Amino acid sequence: xxxxxxxxxxxxxxxxxxxxxxxxxxxxxxxxxxxxxxxxxxxxxxxxxxxxxxxxxxxxxxxxxxxxxxxxxxxxxxxxxxxxxxxxxxxxxxxxxxxxxxxxxxxxxxxxxxxxxxxxxxxxxxxxxxxxxxxxxxxxxxxxxxxxxxxxxxxxxxxxxxxxxxxxxxxxxxxxxxxxxxxxxxxxxxxxxxxxxxxxxxxxxxxxxxxxxxxxxxxxxxxxxxxxxxxxxxxxxxxxxxxxxxxxxxxxxxxxxxxxxxxxxxxxxxxxxxxxxxxxxxxxxxxxxxxxxxxxxxxxxxxxxxxxxxxxxxxxxxxxxxxxxxxxxxxxx
Numbered sequence: 514x515x516x517x518x519x520x521x522x523x524x525x526x527x528x529x530x531x532x533x534x535x536x537x538x539x540x541x542x543x544x545x546x547x548x549x550x551x552x553x554x555x556x557x558x559x560x561x562x563x564x565x566x567x568x569x570x571x572x573x574x575x576x577x578x579x580x581x582x583x584x585x586x587x588x589x590x591x592x593x594x595x596x597x598x599x600x601x602x603x604x605x606x607x608x609x610x611x612x613x614x615x616x617x618x619x620x621x622x623x624x625x626x627x628x629x630x631x632x633x634x635x636x637x638x639x640x641x642x643x644x645x646x647x648x649x650x651x652x653x654x655x656x657x658x659x660x661x662x663x664x665x666x667x668x669x670x671x672x673x674x675x676x677x678x679x680x681x682x683x684x685x686x687x688x689x690x691x692x693x694x695x696x697x698x699x700x701x702x703x704x705x706x707x708x709x710x711x712x713x714x715x716x717x718x719x720x721x722x723x724x725x726x727x728x729x730x731x732x733x734x735x736x737x738x739x740x741x742x743x744x745x746x747x748x749x750x751x752x753x754x755x756x757x758x759x760x761x762x763x764x765x766x767x768x769x770x771x772x773x774x775x776x777x778x779x780x781x782x783x784x785x786x787x788x789x790x791x792x793x794x795x796x797x798x799x800x801x802x803x804x805x806x807x808x809x810x811x812x813x814x815x816x817x818x819x820x821x822x823x824x825x826x827x828x829x830x831x832x833x834x835x836x837x838x839x840x841x842x843x844x845x846x
């Protein structure tokens with residue numbers, strides 16, 4: 514279920530208070546060599562959400578990122594395994610909160626939109642709100658990145674019935690039950706794809722809000738490689754299709770193998786019916802081998818589909834261990 518924000522329906526701040534205690538909000542920022550921008554990022558989120566705790570998870574920075582983040586007032590922790598996926602996995606494991614706001618430490622996301630995203634999450638009892646990027650500055654969003662995002666977003670929409678329009682946005686707000694039931698496996702920038710597919714497969718209520726996207730500060734360099742990370746994202750989508758939709762994946766493989774094998778077999782069979790002799794024995798062997806491979810793919814599809822269903826049920830039970838906002842917020846709050 515995709516919810517969109519109607520500004521008239523929500524308050525302008527995050528003053529919705531559950532009883533007996535207020536919601537605990539955590540801003541979690543992955544950081545790798547962002548000394549130029551991390552201080553500004555922390556300050557912006559501090560202004561937008563003065564009651565939130567801001568965490569910066571450093572990922573082996575070689576510049577002054579840690580010092581700058583500490584001086585800006587953030588709680589700084591470290592993750593030695595390189596890659597954004599590893600950092601997100603550590604953040605989700607180590608930070609306890611009711612609401613999690615994830616953004617990058619490069620000051621490109623609109624921190625002023627954070628209260629809006631949080632209000633949508635809490636008021637509608639959602640599990641994820643995606644900040645769909647709208648760039649008003651041409652240099653903020655490189656053409657290659659924009660094309661890749663559109664391509665990958667379309668693939669995930671097709672295979673997983675996703676309603677998210679910005680698959681690779683790093684600006685997201687999560688509920689506690691999303692974070693604590695998310696079995697992260699990716700290492701790098703493909704983590705956003707995994708987050709979206711997890712929400713789709715768990716049929717979680719999610720929302721999306723358009724947010725401004727800004728260019729990097731001077732002397733701040735992007736860590737995203739268009740082709741290398743694009744290839745990794747494509748591999749992650751393929752892996753998720755195999756793991757989450759094995760029936761469709763392996764039946765497609767079976768069909769790809771079976772059809773040419775059948776055509777080859779009919780060719781050999783036609784010659785046999787005319788002459789009574791099989792002169793193309795290698796073709797017959799290849800055709801029969803194709804039939805066997807197709808049958809094995811069907812068997813794999815049936816077995817792995819049952820396993821995938823079992824994994825989803827386990828994740829669902831883990832998800833249900835944590836209450837939604839409707840159970841902890843005073844209806845009159």
